[in-house]
Amino acid sequence: MLLRNFIYILLFVLLGIKSAAQSACNSYSFNDLYGFEENTIYDIVQNQDGDFWIGTNSGLVYFDGHEFEYYSVKGYGKACSNIKVDPLGRVWYANFGGQLFYLENDSIYTALEQPNSPQLIVDYFPVGQDEVYYFLAESGILHHHHIGQKQTKEFWKQDGCTRIVSGKVVDYEMELVTHQVIPATQQEEIVRFTLNLSNGTFVRKLLGLVAETPSKNQVISTADACYYTYFKSDRLGVLNLDREDALLIEMGEVYSLNTTQVIDNEFFLLKKNGVEAVAIDSPNNRETIIRNVNASTCLKDREGNVWIGTLENGIYIIPNRTFQHNTISQQGLRAAVVTNQGTMYYVDVNNDFYACDFPYHKQELIAENIDFQGFLNYDPINDLVLFNNQEEAYSVKEKKFVVSKLGYFKNAQFIDDNHVVLTRADVAMLATFDRSPIDWKEVVYQLKSSQASSSDVPHRYVIRNVRCNKVVQTRDAQQLYIDYIDGVYYYSTSDEPVVLKQQGQPVIATALMTDTEVGVWIATNNSELLKFEGGQLITSYKLPATVSSIAQNKDLIYLAGKNEIYRLHIPTATVNVIDETDGLLSGKVMMMFCEADSLFLLTENQFQFLNCNYDFINNRPPELFIEEIRLLDKRLPLKDHYDLAYNENSLTFSFRTNAIRGKEQISYEYRISGGDWLTAPRSSNEVRLSNLAPGTYIFELRTINEDGVTSEVKRISFIIDKHLLDKWWFWLVIFSVILIIAAVVAKYRYSELRRQNELKQQKQELQKEVYKSKIAAIRSQMNPHFIFNLLNSIQHLVIKGDNENAYSYINRFAGLVRNTLDYSEEDTISLREEIKLLDIYLDLEKLRFPESFTYEILEMNTRDIQIPPMLIQPFIENALVHGLLHKNGQKRLRVQFELKEVLICRVEDNGIGRKKAKEIRARQRGNHKSFSTLAIENRFELLAKSYHQQIGFSYEDLNAENEEEFTTRVTIRIPYR
Numbered sequence: 001m002l003l004r005n006f007i008y009i010l011l012f013v014l015l016g017i018k019s020a021a022q023s024a025c026n027s028y029s030f031n032d033l034y035g036f037e038e039n040t041i042y043d044i045v046q047n048q049d050g051d052f053w054i055g056t057n058s059g060l061v062y063f064d065g066h067e068f069e070y071y072s073v074k075g076y077g078k079a080c081s082n083i084k085v086d087p088l089g090r091v092w093y094a095n096f097g098g099q100l101f102y103l104e105n106d107s108i109y110t111a112l113e114q115p116n117s118p119q120l121i122v123d124y125f126p127v128g129q130d131e132v133y134y135f136l137a138e139s140g141i142l143h144h145h146h147i148g149q150k151q152t153k154e155f156w157k158q159d160g161c162t163r164i165v166s167g168k169v170v171d172y173e174m175e176l177v178t179h180q181v182i183p184a185t186q187q188e189e190i191v192r193f194t195l196n197l198s199n200g201t202f203v204r205k206l207l208g209l210v211a212e213t214p215s216k217n218q219v220i221s222t223a224d225a226c227y228y229t230y231f232k233s234d235r236l237g238v239l240n241l242d243r244e245d246a247l248l249i250e251m252g253e254v255y256s257l258n259t260t261q262v263i264d265n266e267f268f269l270l271k272k273n274g275v276e277a278v279a280i281d282s283p284n285n286r287e288t289i290i291r292n293v294n295a296s297t298c299l300k301d302r303e304g305n306v307w308i309g310t311l312e313n314g315i316y317i318i319p320n321r322t323f324q325h326n327t328i329s330q331q332g333l334r335a336a337v338v339t340n341q342g343t344m345y346y347v348d349v350n351n352d353f354y355a356c357d358f359p360y361h362k363q364e365l366i367a368e369n370i371d372f373q374g375f376l377n378y379d380p381i382n383d384l385v386l387f388n389n390q391e392e393a394y395s396v397k398e399k400k401f402v403v404s405k406l407g408y409f410k411n412a413q414f415i416d417d418n419h420v421v422l423t424r425a426d427v428a429m430l431a432t433f434d435r436s437p438i439d440w441k442e443v444v445y446q447l448k449s450s451q452a453s454s455s456d457v458p459h460r461y462v463i464r465n466v467r468c469n470k471v472v473q474t475r476d477a478q479q480l481y482i483d484y485i486d487g488v489y490y491y492s493t494s495d496e497p498v499v500l501k502q503q504g505q506p507v508i509a510t511a512l513m514t515d516t517e518v519g520v521w522i523a524t525n526n527s528e529l530l531k532f533e534g535g536q537l538i539t540s541y542k543l544p545a546t547v548s549s550i551a552q553n554k555d556l557i558y559l560a561g562k563n564e565i566y567r568l569h570i571p572t573a574t575v576n577v578i579d580e581t582d583g584l585l586s587g588k589v590m591m592m593f594c595e596a597d598s599l600f601l602l603t604e605n606q607f608q609f610l611n612c613n614y615d616f617i618n619n620r621p622p623e624l625f626i627e628e629i630r631l632l633d634k635r636l637p638l639k640d641h642y643d644l645a646y647n648e649n650s651l652t653f654s655f656r657t658n659a660i661r662g663k664e665q666i667s668y669e670y671r672i673s674g675g676d677w678l679t680a681p682r683s684s685n686e687v688r689l690s691n692l693a694p695g696t697y698i699f700e701l702r703t704i705n706e707d708g709v710t711s712e713v714k715r716i717s718f719i720i721d722k723h724l725l726d727k728w729w730f731w732l733v734i735f736s737v738i739l740i741i742a743a744v745v746a747k748y749r750y751s752e753l754r755r756q757n758e759l760k761q762q763k764q765e766l767q768k769e770v771y772k773s774k775i776a777a778i779r780s781q782m783n784p785h786f787i788f789n790l791l792n793s794i795q796h797l798v799i800k801g802d803n804e805n806a807y808s809y810i811n812r813f814a815g816l817v818r819n820t821l822d823y824s825e826e827d828t829i830s831l832r833e834e835i836k837l838l839d840i841y842l843d844l845e846k847l848r849f850p851e852s853f854t855y856e857i858l859e860m861n862t863r864d865i866q867i868p869p870m871l872i873q874p875f876i877e878n879a880l881v882h883g884l885l886h887k888n889g890q891k892r893l894r895v896q897f898e899l900k901e902v903l904i905c906r907v908e909d910n911g912i913g914r915k916k917a918k919e920i921r922a923r924q925r926g927n928h929k930s931f932s933t934l935a936i937e938n939r940f941e942l943l944a945k946s947y948h949q950q951i952g953f954s955y956e957d958l959n960a961e962n963e964e965e966f967t968t969r970v971t972i973r974i975p976y977r
Contacts, residue, residue: 023324023361024274024288026583026608030307031314033580033663036068041309042081043093044299050623050658052301053091054315055081060093060103064625065658066685071108073101086126094121100132111147125169127197133174135164140178142167142195156195156202162188165228166219172197177219177228177241182206190228192241207241220262227267229260236260238267238280263300270295275308277321290316303620303661319661320616323583325608326360332605336591337376337385339396345385346602347372353394358595360607366394367401377412379420382433386412405435413471413480419443421480423468428482435459445480445491464489472512472520479534481520483509488522490535498535502528511559513550523547523559529568541568544577553594553612560589560601567616576616576707581661584608621711622659622666622703629653629716642718649692649720655701656685662706670701677702694722762945793847809844816840820870828866828977831897835859838895841873845880853884855893865976867903868943874936875907875953875970883911883968886920890964902949903974908966914957947975 030036043055054061057079059072072078077097084092091103092111098118100111111132112121124134130148133155135141140161145152160181167176174195179188192205217230219241228239236257256271262280268289269276275289275298290308293316297309306318329348336346342358351372356363373389385394386404393404406412409422418433419442430447432438438461447463467485474480480491487506490498500507500522507530511523519533527546531538543566547559557568563586564579578584587603594600594612601608629636630652636642659666668680670687673696680687680701689699699716724730794813797806819837823829835857842855876895884891891910898904911917940952956969 023326023359023609024291025306025318025321026323026325026585027290027308027316027318028580028583028585029314030317034063034068036063036314039314040079040311041296041315042079043083043297044307044309044315045083045085046299046301047085047091048089049625050302052658053083053085053093054309055079055083055093060091060101060108063658064656065660065663066656071103073099073108073110076101076110082121082123084124084126088129090126092124092126094124096120098136100124100134102126109147112145112152122164123167125167125174127169127172133167133169133197135167138163140164140180142174142176156193156200158193158204161191165190165217166221168221168226169197175221175226177226190239190241209239218260220260222262227262236269238283258294258296261298263298263306268298270298270308287321289318289321301660302623303618303659305660317660319581319583320614322614323608323610325585325606327605328356328360328363328602328607329354329605333590333602334372335374335376336602337378338591338593338595338600339378339383339385340380341396342595343396344602344607345376345394347376356607360600360609373408375410377409379412379414379433381414381417388412404433406431406433410468411470413473415445415473415477415480416442421447421463421471421482423471423482426467427465428463428468428471428484430461430463432459444477444493446494446496447491469509470512472514474514474518474520475516476518479520481512481522481532483512488512490532492535495535500532500535500537502530502537502540510546511548511550513552516552516554521550521552521557523550529557529559541573541575543575549589549592551592551594551599553597553599556612558592558594558599560592565589565592565599565601577662577665578616579662579665581663581706582616583610617707617709618661618705619707619709620705621709622657622705624701624703624711624714625656625658626701626714626716627654627656640716642716644718644720646694646721646723646726649694650688650690651692651699651718652686652688653699653701653716654686655680655703655714657703657711659703659705665706667704668701669704670699672700673698692720694720694726797847809847812840812844816844823869826869829869831859831865831867831903831976834867834869834872835897837870838872838876842876842893845877848880849884849891852889853891853893855895858894858896860896860898865899865903867974867976868939871936871939871974872905872907872972875972879907879909879911879968879970882917882921883909883913885911886917887911887963892964892966894966899976902951903976905972905974906969907972908958908969910960910964910966911968913967914955943975949973949975951975 031039038054038056038058038061040057041054045053047053051065052063054063059070059078060080060083062069062071076099077095080093080095080101082094086092089104092100094100098114098121100121101108102111103109112134119136119139121134122137124132126132130146132145132147134143134145136143140157140163141154142156142164143152144155158178158180160183161178162181163179165177165179167174174197176193176195178191178193180191181187182189187210190207190209192207194203194205196202217228220227220229225243226241228241230237230239256273258270258272260270261268265280267278267280269278272294274291274293275295277287277289279285289306293308293313294311295308296311299307301307304320306321308316308318310316328346332349334347334349334351336344338344344356344360345354345366346356347353347370351369352365353367353370353372354363355366370387371389372387375388377386377388378384379386379393383396384402384404385396386406387393388409391404391407392401394400395402406420406422409424411423412420414420414433418436419438420431420433422429422431430438430443437459447461463482464484468482469485470483472481478493481500482489482491486508488500488509490500502524507522508525509522510525513521515521515531519531519538522530522532523543523546524530525546527543529541529543531540543559545561547561547566549560551558555570557570559566559568564577565584567576567578568574569576580586585603585606585608587606589601589603591602592600597612598609599612626638629638631644631648632650653670655668657666667682668685669677670680671677672689687701696719697717699718701714703711794806794809797803797809816837819833819840823833823837839857846853872895876893879893884893887910894908896906896908898906936953944951951973953970953972956971958966958969960967
């Protein structure tokens with residue numbers, strides 16, 4: 001496709017060309033409908049997704065059916081054209097400064113700059129990832145540019161080639177149409193070349209055709225043919241280069257043509273004053289598409305809409321070419337009426353009276369500045385056009401004004417040659433056209449009523465003194481209906497008048513029309529269409545809104561709404577909406593009627609018409625796009641399936657459609673996992689699913705166009721995982737863990753019971769051992785040697801006659817025996833009791849020593865604690881027997897207590913020392929049984945097992961310098977509680 005701006009060099013002189021009275025297709029402003037602010041349009045392209053790319057003065061514009069997004073490169077000219085979409089999905093465009101750009105992943109890259117001598121790029125051809133071929137204006141050289149390497153070279157040129165007109169690339173082969181000077185004739189002829197882009201080889205084909213007006217020609221390539229256009233005299237020549245036969249199209253004003261395009265086997269002539277379409281196979285069949293626009297480009301989209309880009313007025317869209325219009329009056333119309341012959345008569349705002357014959361292309365002025373107040377009526381019996389406020393009518397047959405004596409009226413219905421029913425703002429009356437007295441024998445309807453009365457003139461009779469609007473008579477002239485402000489009345493030839501009712505309420509009409517066969521159609525103020533026959537309701541249809549006018553063509557009923565037309569198909573009772581996106585021009589409908597299978601709509605200054613056989617049902621479903629899926633506020637990559645955690649249970653689906661036709665009436669429906677279809681809110685185009693329970697879901701979405709055609713269903717599946725507590729395997733693991741724990745506990749319990757039994761047995765053994773140690777302690781406490789010496793000492797006191805001391809010692813000895821036996825039954829006794837027991841023992845031991853013996857018991861930071869009984873006495877006895885007994889002189893013994901983590905007891909004596917005592921024991925071993933430490937050691941071992949502390953005893957030899965100092969110390973570590 002050639003760069004259209006190459007042709008736009010002809011656009012700077014704009015000439016207004018007055019068009020003939022010819023119809024044009026209905027269109028609407030894309031800019032007004034979508035708020036698009038760009039008025040200069042160079043190119044329009046639709047991509048494979050159905051979205052649009054628009055070349056404007058402000059840069060490249062993307063339109064997705066809802067929003068616009070602009071793209072341009074800073075530092076370069078923004079105005080762009082010649083948009084292409086390559087197989088990789090990249091969008092290419094060229095500006096008018098010689099630069100070439102492409103858009104990929106929403107970023108623009110500069111493909112070609114031409115920094116030294118920028119020239120206009122006429123056409124270009126992206127090939128692969130990094131290659132592009134292009135040629136410049138008025139150049140016969142094909143250039144190759146490598147984007148990645150930024151290297152440009154001349155790829156192909158031929159001697160004599162003055163200009164490359166066009167090219168096309170298919171599978172690494174390029175077809176070029178060129179102008180080449182032929183040496184033999186020195187004329188520029190059309191030559192085609194086929195280039196192999198892989199190796200640069202080419203095939204040349206000389207067509208033998210002279211290039212007419214070479215600076216204005218153009219090549220248009222389609223899938224079926226290659227067309228070469230040129231100007232010759234005042235005609236546009238079109239040459240099919242594949243058939244090599246010329247197709248000449250009459251152009252008229254050659255200078256008004258901007259460019260040409262081919263759409264559906266038609267040439268679209270884009271001119272400074274409009275667009276025309278010419279059938280390629282029938283060049284004399286020319287149709288005006290749009291008038292009074294400076295057209296630059298055109299496009300037919302997937303829905304069949306024709307887009308017309310202009311250089312001054314933005315974009316116009318033609319939904320269908322069967323909906324056309326004529327501008328009847330530039331000033332505007334006041335009233336119109338159509339005769340039996342199909343001729344339309346109207347009065348414009350200047351009160352000029354016109355006639356316009358079918359098909360309403362030409363109008364004829366009949367009279368200027370007539371006295372007119374607002375209503376025209378037609379008398380089909382006398383073939384007269386009636387003016388409601390003057391005493392004359394226009395005879396269609398005689399083509400002149402004749403006398404009319406009906407006076408002022410709003411609507412008239414002739415019931416025979418002379419009788420007419422007139423409606424006015426405050427009354428409905430029967431009158432004679434010639435003002436003769438009413439002959440009731442000639443009147444077929446029962447119009448007389450007790451509520452009515454004759455007027456003051458004999459040629460009029462007041463039917464009802466109520467404001468009324470319209471009166472109609474059925475085609476068989478047997479039923480008359482008058483629309484009053486309080487209801488529609490039915491008048492028959494035999495019965496009294498009847499007010500029409502529906503569900504017990506009077507029918508309030510907004511429009512009336514007689515059926516083409518029998519009965520009457522009444523549109524009501526509650527948006528219904530009713531069919532009455534003989535005063536009886538036959539059928540009813542619900543309408544989208546109230547209507548103001550009705551027309552019928554066979555089985556089709558057309559009803560005029562505020563900004564749309566409703567088409568009712570009677571057999572199927574289906575209602576279709578015809579609005580601006582179908583081609584309906586805006587404006588209040590003054591009159592609507594059907595003629596020759598066409599619907600005609602008269603607005604204030606335009607006459608619109610369409611073929612009634614045209615099917616307005618839009619059978620093309622809208623293309624649906626899911627734009628975004630959000631998890632809470634996080635955007636997810638678009639996929640067909642998602643696996644989500646249990647707390648990822650709130651999803652939002654955003655969607656759109658790029659449909660142009662019926663845009664405001666498109667609806668969206670969705671459902672979850674095969675449930676009922678629900679309508680999505682149209683304001684936001686999104687669906688939010690919140691707090692979904694765990695499970696497998698399928699989200700289905702579809703869109704429905706204005707005629708109920710449904711799109712392909714889009715499906716997104718997702719699985720919301722269960723919470724950990726809701727998973728069967730979790731409970732299996734928990735159950736298994738419980739079993740394992742139970743087994744471990746059972747094993748532990750079993751081991752514990754065994755251990756406790758063993759401990760119990762050990763305890764019993766320990767208790768036995770303790771008991772044995774206690775017996776041993778008692779035995780050591782009640783040492784026979786001690787008892788023998790003590791009794792000897794007491795006996796000596798008795799012999800001496802010291803009975804008092806003897807008695808005292810006997811009592812003390814008895815107390816010692818008693819306490820020893822008592823304490824042997826206890827596990828612990830207080831420290832104070834132990835010291836008291838030691839004090840008694842030491843006091844008794846003093847009797848054994850003939851020389852002086854002293855002792856002392858010291859307490860340091862001790863408190864009332866409990867200790868095992870009879871642990872200290874054996875060590876004191878050992879000190880006495882082995883240390884002090886063999887010492888001469890003063891004998892001393894000291895017992896100290898100190899409380900730490902255990903009770904520390906220190907027993908010190910100034911005896912002979914352990915070394916000498918050992919020597920004495922060695923000499924006396926045969927006949928003296930020495931004190932044995934075996935029992936006390938055994939007892940300490942048993943206590944250590946019970947208290948789990950570091951207890952026991954240790955001996956220490958002290959370095960005594962004189963006889964008074966201590967020589968031996970035993971330190972006892974005793975547990976306490």
